[in-house]
Structures are given as C-alpha cells and as structure tokens.
Amino acid sequence: MAVDITTDLNKVRNIGIMAHIDAGKTTTTERILFYTGITYKIGEVHEGAATMDWMEQEQERGITITSAATTCWWKNHQINIIDTPGHVDFTAEVERSLRVLDGAVAVFDGVAGVEPQTMTVWRQANKYSVPRMCFVNKLDRTGADFFRCVNMMVERLNSTPLVLQLPIGAEHDFLGVVDLVQMRALTWRGETTMGEDYTIEEIPADLQAQADEYREKLLETLAEADDDIMEKYLEGEDLSVDEIEAAIRRATLADKLNPVLCGTAFKNKGVQPLLDAVVKYLPSPLDIDAIVGHKVNDEDVKVERKPADDQPFSGLAYKIASDPHLGKLIYVRVYSGKLEAGATVLNSVTGRKERIGKVYQMHANKREEIASVGAGQIVAVMGLKDTKTGHTLCDINNPVVLESMSFPAPVIEVA
C-alpha cells in the first residue's frame, strides 16, 4: 500500500559519498546500508541480513549500488544517500548530483591520500559550498598514514581539516580510534555485529600526550571558525561536549572546516562513528538556504521556494535511470510543497503538463511505493514522458524555473 511520507525535516540527511575510484566509496556505502539495515524498520532485525544477502548477490553479478538515491535510517534519522559518480568523465553528472545533496562524505584511501578525482569533485563541491566531512579509509593497509592524508587535505584541497579522531594502532593492528570530542577511546568489537559495534574505553596511556595535543588543535581550529568558542577558549573556560558538537556543526554547515574521521570500511571499523557524525554535523534540508529560481520566461524575476509542505510544489529532476522491473525512473528532489502520485504538474522548462505516475522511495534491497512526499525528500518517479535531467517540475498555478546549473568544461588533473 502506498504511504505518505512526511518526516521531521530536521531528521533528514541528503548526503553524497565522494571519492577517487578505489578509495572505498562502494564498500563504505555497503557498510552503511548493512549497519542501517537493522534500524530500517524497528523490530525487523532480519532486514540487516537481507541487505547483506542482497549485497552479496549484487557483488556476484558485478553490480554495485543500484539506486541513484538510497534511503536508510540511523538512530531515528533518515539518510538519503545520493550516488555521486567518481569518474572525471562524469563531471556534469557529478555536478547534477551535487546540486541535490545537502552534505557529503569524502572517502580517502589512507595509503594514496588525496587523489586527482577527489580534487576535481572537491572543487565542484566548493562551488556549491557543500558541507563536507572526510573519512580516511583503509587504515588497515600497509603504508596507510592518517596524518599524511590530513596534510594532503590542506595542501591539495586547500581545506581546513578538523581532526576529530586519532587512530589507535596501525595497519594490521589498527584497533580503534581516540574520540577527541569526548576524549575517550573506541575499540572495535567485531566485523559483523550490527548496532553500536565498538567498546568505549579510556584513552591508552601511550596516546594520551598525542590526544592532548590534537584536542588542543581541535579547539584552536574550532575557535578560529566560531566566535562563541573563541571567546570561551580565550577565557580558558571548559567547553562541554554539547557546545563543541554544536560549534562543529555550525562551522561545517558554514563550510569553514571539514571534520575528519578514520577507519577501515573493509573490516567494518569506523563506519558507525561516521554515521553518528553524519547525523550530528551534516545539514538537514532545513539548514539549507531557500532555493531561488526565476519566473518562467523572465530570468530577472527571482522566485524563492522554502522547504515546507505548505509551499507550492517545486522539484528538480536530476537523474534518469532504467530499472529492470519498473522501466524509466526519474529521480526528483522535492524543494517545496508536496509531490503526489497521480497529480498533474507542470514541467516549466518544456511548458508542458506531466502526470506523476507511481512514486517510490528506494532502499538497499527493496523499494517502497509512496502516495505523497514532502519537501526536502528525494524519490524516484514513474510515468514522466517528457522530463529530462535538469528540468523543473512545479505546481501548475505557481510556475517556477529552479536555477539552471552551469556546467564548466571538465577539468582533468594530473597528480
């Protein structure tokens, strides 16, 4: 049965995962889907296992993440993972997906560090001031070096990394992380357990000095980005975990710095703290400025649409995909109002009316048919005949053209 999806927008995260090819984007995404499987529907613990089986099947067939937007849940938050292609050839496609996500996780190979495709996508994300976190992956590999990777983020990306974790051990003996916000150690329990798969311990004595040093760096970097923290820092006041986390969130949303976490997706170490950080630090659709479009036939008259259900409907078609069972699916980000199955809307670019067929939310191992969906959400729509990527769909009586994207020529970079 089709359901209505109206969610507390504060609890929605539309995120992309960006990486140079082979850094571990697919593995990280799969681990996220595995871990979030357990909370997919409270009480349906088997969902997690089903996700895993599905992933194995997909891997056998050589297919990776199938959907342009996959919805999952973590600690009462809905996370929509938007697929961002990692190849430079897909620059226009990357730009299109950057346009519809609210925040991103950049995955780095702990051995190779910052690689050319990451530099390209990073620069594109700069253009839209996309709030970003970094996950230094593959710390189990020989030659992995967390600190070198962080330095490369400064040198090659010109970013301001905010180191939130320090690795405990290295390579084969990568055992966990020091959490510099709460000043505690997280050590991994196993590779397949779901739920919170780490044990909280005291910081190991031999890492205490390094933890103190990096905690100080964290506070300094945060103070530079945030006046509240600066004031308290200069006065030598103690900062609570809540205050620090709130400041990290503010600074991340303002695109002033990038929180950095680490782990190994392969061995399933570090993915849950990463999910916690996605929920804590990346924006909800309400944190994003209202989208500004323009009047049909008059680019000079700006029209603003806020992410609220009582606004007229507007949405951007950002990807066309072919589903083996459903046929043509168009992925739409709803910016304002409600998108309803069966409704007639206007494609303000072609000037023609379009009838919305069935509407789906896509999950790792199944899809859910929905009757209507609110602002801030991303769904797959069937039945659109004449709509292409980049087109605006909107309320017939309240037409708007959402700002068109400019696609620069692809930049091919050499390391």
Ligand code: GDP
């Ligand atoms: P993508 O191209 O960024 O999507 O990268 P994949 O997720 O496909 O990973 C590329 C290769 O690296 C695969 O063989 C993975 O099994 C492997 N891999 C991914 N994450 C890790 C990790 O944390 N440690 C190790 N040792 N290998 C990893």
